Each structure stands twice: as structure tokens, then as C-alpha cells.
Amino acid sequence: MVKDEMGKMKVALLGATGAVGQRFVDMLNKHSYFELETLFGYSSAGKRYGEAVNWLLPTELPEEIKEKNISAVNTKDLDVDIVFSSLPSSAAKEVEIKFAKEGFPVLSNASAYRLHEMVPLVIPEVNPEHLEVIDAQKRELGTEGFIVTDPNCSTVGLSLALKPITNLYRVEKVVVNTLQAVSGAGYPGVSSLDIIDNVIPYIEKEEEKIGNETRKILGRLENNSFKDYNVKIHASCNRVPVKDGHLENVYLELSEKVDLDEVKEEIRNFIGEPQKLKLPTAPEKPLIIREEKDRPQPRFDKLAGSVPGMSVTIGRLRYGKNEKTLLFSLLVHNTIRGAAGCVLLLAELMKVKGFI
Ligand SMILES: NC(=O)c1ccc[n+]([C@@H]2O[C@H](COP(=O)([O-])OP(=O)(O)OC[C@H]3O[C@@H](n4cnc5c(N)ncnc54)[C@H](OP(=O)(O)O)[C@@H]3O)[C@@H](O)[C@H]2O)c1
Structure with a gap:
């Protein structure tokens, strides 16, 4: 576990500039368990977040996030405990499995793996018991990484x-x-x-x-x-x-x-x-x-x-x-309970229950 000086878990965010990515950035600001460490983008890679994003939310974009650089998607030297994904499904198919195989827990909003037979599709209040399949998924992947999804x-x-x-x-x-x-x-x-x-x-x-x-x-x-x-x-x-x-x-x-x-x-x-x-x-x-x-x-x-x-x-x-x-x-x-908020709540539950 890669805790920062405040004892928080470090997270990376795939699709940080998108409609759901922005909700994640907002909801992770001053979160008591998680610290946003790495922002990934595609056309925005290489730019500062404040310069690349068209911020859609009424809240102020935090200064320290504005100044962060957006990285091209890459697992090399990545030093985080969790990866949140708000990628388009087409990109998620290839990218999420790569991160999971490299040993990262991937918590995703994308549809690519929602119906996979070894991937839990979870609303924290409805079916948290489905998380129990994670061990079988890890065995199949042969790593400590895995994918968990939230629904449409x-x-x-x-x-x-x-x-x-x-x-x-x-x-x-x-x-x-x-x-x-x-x-x-x-x-x-x-x-x-x-x-x-x-x-x-x-x-x-x-x-x-x-x-x-x-x-x-x-x-x-x-x-x-x-x-x-x-x-x-x-x-x-x-x-x-x-x-x-x-x-x-x-x-x-x-x-x-x-x-x-x-x-x-x-x-x-x-x-x-x-x-x-x-x-x-x-x-x-x-x-x-x-x-x-x-x-x-x-x-x-x-x-x-x-x-x-x-x-x-x-x-x-x-x-x-x-x-x-x-x-x-x-x-x-749709972007709070229907996307970023649902995954964030799932991450909190998984942390408290020892899945991550
Ligand atoms: N919007 C909703 O209400 C909602 C609700 C539930 C689930 N979802 C799901 O959440 C995911 C994200 O949705 P969204 O509405 O946030 O989409 P969006 O606004 O179109 O944002 C897409 C994000 O993905 C990045 N991206 C695009 N292609 C990529 C690639 N090939 N590799 C890496 N990054 C790439 C973009 O980065 P750049 O800007 O750098 O190009 C952008 O940050 C989708 O799978 C969607 O179905 C959305």
C-alpha cells in the first residue's frame, strides 16, 4: 500500500478530463481516504490539467489539481493503490485489463467488462456480496490486480x-x-x-x-x-x-x-x-x-x-x-450516483472491507 503522508491511499484516474472524470476530480478533493496522485488523458496528455480541461462543474477546480500534468496512459513507474477508470468503453477494453494484469485494482465506470463472468458489477447498497468473486478473478489473471465495475x-x-x-x-x-x-x-x-x-x-x-x-x-x-x-x-x-x-x-x-x-x-x-x-x-x-x-x-x-x-x-x-x-x-x-459517486462509494466499501 502506497499511503501518502496523511495516510491516504493514492489513486490514478483514467479519463480525467471527461464528464465523469471531472466528477471524480471534484469528489476526490479533500477525500478522507483517497488522494488523487496521477491524471491520465489521451488528446490532453502532456498538458496541465487546468489548461486542458473544460471544467463543467460549478465548484472551483482546486489549484493543486490545475497545476498537475496529465500523463499518457502508461503503467510504467505508476505508484498508486487504486486506478479509477472513466474511459470510453472502446479504450477501456484494452487499457483496464493491462492495468489489472500489472497488479492494480481497477474500479471502472465503463461498460467493457461489466458482463464478464469473473467481473463484479456492483452497486454498494445492492449487491456488495458479488465482490467475493475477486479472488477467483485474481487467480485467473495470475496477479494481485483485478477489475470491478459499476453499472450504466x-x-x-x-x-x-x-x-x-x-x-x-x-x-x-x-x-x-x-x-x-x-x-x-x-x-x-x-x-x-x-x-x-x-x-x-x-x-x-x-x-x-x-x-x-x-x-x-x-x-x-x-x-x-x-x-x-x-x-x-x-x-x-x-x-x-x-x-x-x-x-x-x-x-x-x-x-x-x-x-x-x-x-x-x-x-x-x-x-x-x-x-x-x-x-x-x-x-x-x-x-x-x-x-x-x-x-x-x-x-x-x-x-x-x-x-x-x-x-x-x-x-x-x-x-x-x-x-x-x-x-x-x-x-x-447520472454523473454522481450513476457514475463517479457510485465507484467512489464502492472504493470506500472495498477499502473498509479489505479488498484494497
Ligand atoms: N457521462 C455519464 O453520465 C456516464 C455515466 C455512467 C457511465 N459513463 C461511462 O463513463 C465513461 C466516461 O464517460 P464520459 O461521459 O466521462 O466521457 P467523455 O466526457 O467523452 O470523456 C472521455 C475521457 O476519456 C479519455 N479518452 C478518450 N479516449 C481515450 C483513449 N483511447 N485512451 C485514454 N483515454 C481516452 C478522454 O481524454 P482526453 O480528453 O485527454 O482525450 C476523456 O478524459 C464511458 O465509458 C461512459 O460510458 C458515463
Whole structure:
């Protein structure tokens, strides 16, 4: 372990200039466990971070980070405990496995390895037990390095909302319609001429990701093998002219009649290991229920939670056509709970539990 003088673990960040990379930089500033040591870039390699980045966040970019140089992706002489990755999936495929084989724990937002049979796909409050496959992965790689992933941003919101419901009832079918913010497409992402005054009813590969990833997350790990949760999932994904925050309209079919008050109670009381362990990035409540008829809304609810942006807001929870069906809307901040915040919370959990 390469602790700095404050006793913090050193981290490297792949994709530091991107929409998710910037969230990492912001959330790692003055973090109590981790210190950002190395910034990696691609077209920005060789420049100072302050010069290369188009800083999108309302917070000030810390002076010491502004002055840091961005390195070309390289494991040579790298002296860190953890590597966070916010690379495009195409680059992640090649780069993340290289870092893992060189002995680094890689915690990734990219989709490249999410469905790999030896790679955990984890939301810290939902399926932390899936981390147990890491030892088998290490044996397969023949090193101390490994890859752990977090889900796609829409999947994070959906799986978190489904978890307390699946604690009570068997969910048989999910139909979800998403309205996804432009920051979900990265920076510069979707052209303004395409998205202003418009809705685009297609996001490449997103609908398959929501189905496949949710089934894996809600599933079980048995003898180092993932068994999917058996549920039909139909997703339709739309890009809308909102800066941050994905809204999802969800319809569920369950195997028996549902007690709506019991479901609400279970959601309100839902916590996971991060809350029990009081981890720095854990919101007191991962799920918040609103009773107004017109919430959640991205403008008002994207920064919900005691750690802003780390709670998913659920609203309009009601029966569908009968008492075996439910309807609700949810809102997840895509670059915080849906990306950097989810991985950071995972890193905190993995540190406390001795995985890193
Ligand atoms: N945006 C979201 O809400 C969100 C949510 C969940 C997951 N994700 C996932 O997180 C990842 C990053 O997304 P993003 O939105 O931050 O993308 P982005 O804004 O396009 O940023 C991409 C970053 O990757 C770097 N990069 C690009 N090609 C590279 C290469 N070949 N080798 C090394 N670095 C390279 C870029 O560096 P330079 O600037 O130096 O070229 C930039 O820092 C993606 O896999 C995405 O699917 C995004």
C-alpha cells in the first residue's frame, strides 16, 4: 500500500478530463481516504490539467489539481493503490485489463467488462456480496490486480429502486422508459443543434445494457458464478435537453398482489452496508420517496440526499392496472450516483472491507 503522508491511499484516474472524470476530480478533493496522485488523458496528455480541461462543474477546480500534468496512459513507474477508470468503453477494453494484469485494482465506470463472468458489477447498497468473486478473478489473471465495475447510469437508478421491492416480492416484468440528460453522453457529447428543442428516442446500446446489467446486479453469486435474476426487462431510452439527471418511468408486474404501504415503508427504510459503515460518500438514505404529484424533477431533485446527488428520488408510486402491478418515476444524477459517486462509494466499501 502506497499511503501518502496523511495516510491516504493514492489513486490514478483514467479519463480525467471527461464528464465523469471531472466528477471524480471534484469528489476526490479533500477525500478522507483517497488522494488523487496521477491524471491520465489521451488528446490532453502532456498538458496541465487546468489548461486542458473544460471544467463543467460549478465548484472551483482546486489549484493543486490545475497545476498537475496529465500523463499518457502508461503503467510504467505508476505508484498508486487504486486506478479509477472513466474511459470510453472502446479504450477501456484494452487499457483496464493491462492495468489489472500489472497488479492494480481497477474500479471502472465503463461498460467493457461489466458482463464478464469473473467481473463484479456492483452497486454498494445492492449487491456488495458479488465482490467475493475477486479472488477467483485474481487467480485467473495470475496477479494481485483485478477489475470491478459499476453499472450504466440508468441501471444504477433502476436497480437501486428495485432492490427493496425484490426484498418483498418477486418482480416478473419491468417496462422502463428513460429521459436521459445530455451529460450522460459525455463531453462535448450530443451536438446542441441535435438536442435543443428536441427529444431523441434512441441511445446506442443503452436498452440492452439496462436489461442485462439489472439482471446481473439483482442476481446471486454461487460458487464464483453469477446467476441472473429472472425478470423480463423492456427499456426505451430517450435523450432529452436536460443537463444532468436521468428520469425513468417504470412499470412493474409482480407475482402476487402488492401492499403499497408496505412497499413505501421498505423503500423509506432501505439502507445497505455503506450506511451501516457510515462511509464518507454514503447518503443517509439511498432512496427518497416524494409524495407530490409532480416529482421527481431533474431541476429540483438531482442533488437529493445528505451527500448531494447520491440519493435516488422515487415519486408517483402507485398501482398500475391492478394490485399486482406498480408504476413509479425515479430520478438519478447520472454523473454522481450513476457514475463517479457510485465507484467512489464502492472504493470506500472495498477499502473498509479489505479488498484494497
Ligand atoms: N457521462 C455519464 O453520465 C456516464 C455515466 C455512467 C457511465 N459513463 C461511462 O463513463 C465513461 C466516461 O464517460 P464520459 O461521459 O466521462 O466521457 P467523455 O466526457 O467523452 O470523456 C472521455 C475521457 O476519456 C479519455 N479518452 C478518450 N479516449 C481515450 C483513449 N483511447 N485512451 C485514454 N483515454 C481516452 C478522454 O481524454 P482526453 O480528453 O485527454 O482525450 C476523456 O478524459 C464511458 O465509458 C461512459 O460510458 C458515463
